[in-house]
Amino acid sequence: MRIECPCCGLRDHREFDYGGDALRQRPAHNDTDIDRWSDYVFMRRNPSGLHREFWQHIYGCRQWIVVSRDTVSHQILSVCLASGAHGAGQGLERA
Amino acid sequence: MADASTRLGGYGRIDHGKPVSFTFNGRKMTGRAGDTLASALLANGIRLVARSFKYHRPRGIYAMGVDEPNALVTLNTGARTEPNTQATTVYLYEGLSARSQNCWPSLGFDAMSINDKFSRFLAAGFYYKTFMGPTRKSWMFYEHFIRKAAGMGEATTLDDPDFYEKVHGFCDVMVVGGGPAGLSAAVNAARAGACVVLVEQSPDLGGGLLNMPAGGKADRWIAKQVAFLREAQNVRILNRCSVFGSYDHGSFGLVERLQDHVFPPQKAVLRQRMWTMRARRTILATGALERPIVFGGNDLPGVMLASAARGYLNHFSVLAGRKVVVFTNNDSAYLTASDMAQAGAAVTLVDARPISPSVACARAEKSGVTVRSGHAVAQASGRKRITSVKIAQFDCENGTARDPGKVMQCDLLCLSGGWNPTLHLLWQHGGKPVFDDALATFVPGATIEDGFSVAGSANGRYSTLDCVLDGQAKGLEAAQACGFDLPDGSDDYPALDLTDGWETQLLPVWEVCDSAGKSQKKAFVDLQHDVSVSDLALAHREGYVSAEHLKRYTTLGMASDQGKTANVIALALLAKHRGQTIPEVGFTTFRPPFTPVAVGALAGHETGPNIEPRRHTPMRQWHLDNGAKFIETGIWDRAWYYPKPGEDIEAAYIREARELRKSVGVVDVSTLGKIDVQGPDAAEFLNRVYVNGWSKLPVGKARYGVMLREDGMVFDDGTTTRLSEHHYFMTVTTAGAGAVMSYLEFLLQTCWSDLKVEVTSATDQWAAVAVSGPKTRDLLSSIDSDIDFSNEALPFMGAAEGTMAGLPVRAIRITFTGELGYEIYTPAGFGEALQEAIAAAGSAHDLLMLGIEAFGALRVEKGHVAGSEITGRTTLDDLGLARMGSTNKHHIGQVLARREALTSSDRQQFVGLRPVDPKAVIKGGSILSEPDETPKGHGLGYVTAMAFSPVVGSTIGLGLLSGGRARIGSTVNVVDTVDDTIIPAHVTTPHFYDPEGEKARA
């Protein structure tokens, strides 16, 4: 597989590390609700088809990125920096 | 043998003037430069080459390339032994030795051919039924014998003497296959300016054109294309190279055979090169493979694919038979018949179709071929080779041979049942095959995978002209898709018209049954795995309806040739049994590799000590010079112990650990993970990632911190030092460094992008030593430095920056051994100089070199947690660190650490263990149990670390014990299930030495 890093260009997947489901919502840091944290940590989507997932370009710019990938065909539809695309109040729209 | 030599003069593309000697089963033989082992064996009159896999039936050379199912041999001897090699793909070199496999005691007389007589007991699913059912246990007993009887060649257990390399390649257009379509595609893509890689598995370019008579129009055309490609700066030709795998996004696996065609020299050579090629566009010009027709006795030596017989004649100058029968259902075999007749063979062509193609038939008859339309070969006979066939009228409605038929003597039977495009690379990649009724085979669909195109006979084009034109079009199209403009004119590169296309349609014939419509005995579909039509019928009767199940149950298509001659026929026969069409039956999954790949090529340089890169600290040479023994710890090589004469590891580490508590020792801790944390929000950041608070840490002070994972388990620990207002220096464990760094980056780049903090890995930038022991201050004060090491100026957990022996350093007063100690950091390039400066000063202070074995023993005595306790399954409280958790701020893992299961009182807790009998030895990994119970399952916990403690005077252990803290003062059994020993031990606190920490504060 090859991933188009927004900083470094088209690179081989072995330069990247997988980071899992990018649609899960991290609760606010001061949230004390155990269910919301459990959801965030343990409940991951694992679709057959279009998925949005975190990758980190560990042997490159070390940026965390969000890759929209079809888990059946491995086709990659888009890649963007994870920066600002995630976290409290700034969720990704659900694909 | 009377017909020992079948080599003709004046034919072929081999070098008749260059004899090459080789041995086959110990017999000396001579071939010619340019021969394959198969062509040389045929030229020497060898017909019986191997015994089959299951029934040990005699088998000969069947094909001419990678589709060969029968002629598997073992090459060479000793460390270069290579079993299961197709004789058809080995190029002859002086001194080659080959031997038959799967036969005992000899190829001619094979005792195991008795299996053939009992073949009805060895039918489909025999192994499953016999050994995997109720009698499964008998497998244990029989496996050895069966593996011996039904095996392939034996691999050597010696180390591979040669070496292999891996390289990466990039191109605009990759053309796979150097036949008429591939050459045209490569030339035209290159003319447009694209960067082209042309891959050809054979030594020579030309593909199927090389099977035509030498010296004609085709050869001149090839020469012109090749000259252009060799001249072009934007073309790389990889010959003797196979594309074995097709992966995502235009990635391919290629193996280039650099030295397989030359005699293995004494010294190691670069034998093969594995390419990972990334192509923007890929043109598959991979040709088509001929398929046979199935009937009784179709596996005898002397039965051969028609195109192979033609190739052996026209390429290798070998006439494989004098009395030849050609059996076909399509036009292509007429060329074989004509060429062989012209070379002097008596040829009868049997065409299953009622009407022969008029032009091809006239040409064949003019060459002396007897053509019999509407007939079929019903049966082949002979013992160790074919001697006759039965030819009968063919009933094409029912696929049967009409009685009575007529027996005809022959020494070669050539088969053509049609052609299957070689589309493995497309199908490996998920391409969906489409069945073409006219060609009776699978072809690429109307829309194919992004980035691929298919040209030539791989695309179902069966005349040379069509292949060339298709290749030209696909080459230009691919270049255009990569953004290149079309070149002007194409007059210089004309097409090649050999008027060799099909005049009439093929008649699908998969199997010739007897007049009653029954399959014949010994009618094989997959020759390499001995799968016959009756095995397929049996599998069908037993309910194996899916093509995938059929494949696994009968093992059809699962041998080293991957069923290249068998698969489509098997699907057709399954369709017949099920009363369905072939596309309804479906298709089995194709997986890499297309052809076998040596494990050595996949491993490349990554063998032995090079299996992964080793990391060395900057002081490695100093350690080596001073007698250190090294140990691998994860990716690092670390100084393990420094033996005095006569000392083993045990004696050395105990001495080092004992001496340190009396004097001063130094250990290399450069492997610690180091992260530079800077920014106005750095303190807030640390507050969030560590369980303890950082707001009040003054500049010039260090603090021990513990991090949790999001799920509440302990993640990592280490010290962080505040160097200035907004600048912190974090250390993390050697093993955890990568994961911690990635996680901190994740938090800052995603969830906490509002925090003004930057983290930078500084692990490689800093070398570090830990100096500790009661005499440490004396030692450090004797080194020229602007740092005051006194207790007042640099108290416990204090930090200072300055110079030592002229080197820039950071000194932090922390200790892992429990003694007075400092960690001293210096830029990596000065690491060795710092080590030397300390060692030079140390000679006056009895400086002790401490390896990590003793360092680990001292931490066990001191009861610090380390990697063996921070397992990802332990909480802060399990490790006795609950009091560190700050409650007046939020930190990672805080909420989920409150989960019920993580707070129960019977969790395994961190304790010390001291044997009741001081002479007893506690072993790491032992299970802990109640004193009066035999342990069940995982017991009450386990020993995480052990060492001999000079302070205690016995071995001591650290462990995780269920409800451990409440058990302090009681005893448990330490059970070693490997040595079967049980040692009673006192449960203690983990802190065996100076529990109040007074020494470190001295």
Ligand SMILES: [Zn+2]
């Ligand atoms: Zn990058």
